[in-house]
Amino acid sequence: MDDDLLFAAVRRACSPRTWSRGVELARAGAVIGERQDDDELVLRVAVPGVAVAPEVTLWPDEVEWDCECQSRQGACFHVAAAVIALKRAREAGDALPQASARTARVGYRFRRTPEGLHFDRVLVRGDGDELEETPLEERLTVSSRKRIAGATLFTSAADMTIEVVLGVRQRGVLPVKTTRAILKQLATPNGERSADVCLDGAPVMVGAEPVRPHIKVADDRKTDGFVVKLVLDPAVTERFANGAVLCGETLRPTGSLGLEKDQIRRLRAGIRYPRDQAAGLLSDVLPYLEKHTTVHRVSKRLPRPGGDYRPRITFETQRKDDQLAVLPTIVYGDPAIARLDGQRLVPLAKIIPERDRDAEELLRGRLRRRLDMMPGRPVIYAAEEAMTISERLAAFGELRGDAHREFYRAGALTPRIVGDGRKVAITFEAEGPAGGGGDAGRREVDAEQVIAAWERGNGLVALDGGGFAPLPADWRARS
Template sequence: MDELFDTIRENATKEVWSRGVELARQDAVSGDRRTAEEIVLRVLERSRSVSTLVTLWPNEADWTKDCSCKLDPCHHVTAALIALKRAEEAGEELPFAKTAGGTLTYAFHRHEGALHFERYVLRGEEKKQLTVPLGQAQRTQEFAVSPTADDQAIETALGAERRGRIGVGGMQKLLPALMGVDVTLDGETISIRKDPLGISIEIRDEGLGIRVIGKKDPRILETFHNGVVRTADGLHPQIDLTMDSEDRNMLLHGRTISHRDLETFASEKLPKWQKRYVIDNRSRNLPQFVDAEPELEILMERHGDQMMILPGIVYGEPVIARIADGDFRPIGNQVPVRDHDAERRLKDQLYRAHGLDLYHAKLLSPVDAIRFVDNLGNWKGLVRGNGVEQFQRVGAVRPSIAWNQGRLEIEFEGEGGKSAAREAVFKAFQNRESLVPLMGGGFAELPADWWNLYGSKIMDLMAAQNAKDGLPKAAYSQALELMDDLGLEAPSDLRIFQRLKDCNWDDLPLHIPKDMEGRVTLRPYQKEGVAWLQQMQSFELGALLADDMGLGKTVQALTSLQTPALIIAPTSVLPNWKRELEKFRPGLKATLYHGPNRKWETGSDVVLTSYGLLRQDLDLLLAQEWAEIVLDEAQTIKNPESKVALAAYQLRAKGRLALSGTPVENRLDDLWSVFQFLNPGLLGQRKDFRERWAR
């Protein structure tokens, strides 16, 4: 009792407890009955016409009430508990409210083959037959009564037939309503049962199958004309023999169920019959009924990035039956006898403790799923499925970065030998999530401070890295900077690009080819342009020269030109390129590969051709690896899905140069295609570039 008192006191709000104290002081609580296992009390508020029935189970520190209060425990429960505690302290088993009305008792008696019904108002030792409607009785001193919700339900079930012989239809409504109260038959206490009786079904073995046939229920001791039968365990409604034609034929004439159909019969047909009929099971081929306690079970399964939870009830340990979607489904050859009262209490416990409904699946987000798994210590029942393994916390991921022959490799290791997929980590970082899923199950914390420092740099580098060729050299300096920031020693092939990082771009050396000496006078900005192009060549990086039209991009390109070179330009400017080569670079053998009578000349230092022939004669141009490829009017390849762009990407060269006065004509996406030719991967994948920069 002390444990129950403490439990209700701890769970009740301050306001609820105060209202309970006030009700107890108002002499509003009366005890109905007390057994070793349960105590039933009724609480009557003067403002309400119906008493609240409170049932306490001290041994289990649990309770229930029939009011509609949303809070649980409510003030009715606390009032009942406080009044009971005071009664016990006074040496009494139950409290007795002197100012409350009487309680109702119910009685049947036999008369001319039927049952007759009466109600009595009991107050102390006084007992008086109730002959008026309940509502009227509450307003008269003669029949002063404090009805409960059960009493009101019985009044409703009676309708106009309040006493005497109740018809068959009225009995069908009255008996279920009487299940929650004490009833007598000719002065003897008798139980009211809800399961209708009238027919039994005999099941016996026939070969490997069974034979099923209907018979009169042998448990029936007495039948009354108004639709009630009596057995040794109480009064039952007489069974309604209305059934579908298949069941009627089976029970009237008998039917053999083959061995292969036993499982379907036992899991679908038999449970329905068990609710309506007596089953006389003489078969060994059917599963055997056993006693087992029901227990809560929760199925937790991963569904994509979410976790599905489905609470249910099972019987036995190990499990021998499971209730799924409200249906009772035995497992194996043993079938437990259902305990509906215990199941109802488990249902209340589930909702009260966890806010969950039986047999209702619920999808939880990763964060909610992890929180649910964290709180599983409060779960009283079985756990099934992979949810715990998939959504448990397992520490934090540890990033590991290494350089491997031109590739930046990064791994994310968790505890227990598990790791996180790189894509999953990047996604979590982009979405600003604190947890990342691990391969093989579980979630780990992202090191927030570490990611805030290095996350963007790492994602840029990984976006630039090609699955086949690794990291483009254009991004080596960024990789070097990252490794320096992390305190990692860079390998020699990466350390070379320290020069790129340390380069003094404001004071670059300039080299004029010998065959150009005395033939050209470069303006200051052109000298800077040539020096920059030559420096980029030394780093084996492609370059985009985007001076406006008329500022001499051609002469800058010729000054820095490495041979053998392939120059691709619009057809209209090919003659101009030929003249400029002859004028400024007479030492180079230049070939114009164009026109219907074009011929490929071996040994040329420079080959001039058009974008149209790039597509048409691609195989010929791919046969040679060039020292440098120059694209004039490079915006021609602005569409990376065009045939000319795809052809340009395939050309082989150590150096690449793009010339364009309008590298971005319509949208920033144009620039990605040009740089995919110059330095493949430098701007990452086209999709990433669009999402981050080109929107």
């Protein structure tokens, strides 16, 4: 590090008055070093009558500097004091300006109790073997600073924020909200250990990132379904009742999940899902919970999500007497690995597709506009209409089942008399599928069925084995 270049650059950037002020502060011991990285130095400068001692950051290799005071000058008197004190410290063989009996800073002391973390503040004077701690009995105000005899008090913006957060209660087992706010202010950068924060007398690191409960999805031992339950973050080694946890050697605040109280209550007890709700669990519930915290999927039964599957329409056909029942369904995959049951996705395989709700809605709209159908609702077609609907269905989606194949127009009916001289029976035959549709071969129908169709006023009669033949035109004219 080239401290001389930095020193010279700061001096050039300062006005004579600014530089003189920096000299005064450096001589008064108003500068202490906070920390040092490979290319960065952080110091703090205390100014009489000012609540916060601004933090000054120096980058000697880049000949750059910065100060929390946000001065518009090229270099403020805090920066001037910092480089002057740094130069003197280096000449004395120290890496940074050291704290002394004439300087004091605020220390934060936590200790374990059955009720939670007990909090207190102390005044820390000196450093190393000459370290001295005394309880902080007064509030951190400008007037109280004057009563700290013979010492320059270095207070940061975090110190003053904590003062406000504490309010009238300055020590003890603080409420959850207060403890969380204090820990966020005390968080050390880059995971460094702070000498001014101790747990049971030992320095401890403080992290700002809140630790939230995690969620575990496991197999339900009582059923063949699943249990979704709140669990502790595996990184937590110790938990305190008033808003703090210990993760290894780092104190961190706890965090809320952002869920409703009733949801949290149910998750603590464990929410059970039947196996047939696995798709909804994967496609809806778990993605929602993952927006709030980490979800651990330890279930061995839970289908695995994955694959690029698009939704499509299938039609299940079934014959009901002389009518055709058609059930439209939205499915994923070909062959189908999941189907929609209302808004619920039902798995048909060990893979659960990622839902595309926009595409599902488009399919619903097309089905409604073109065929006047809704997914999951069967539609019944009379024979005449059933003969024409199959082609429209096939053009729209996959036809499943063979019932629709039985609805085609056969040839004209021809009577046939069967008898052995003593007993005579009349049957009818179709000449064959009209236009070549349906299955090949001749079809028969009993005379009673033909007469019954005529009496009902039907224009068609169902043939044995599939197909419908038209009744003779002159018959229909007599009906």
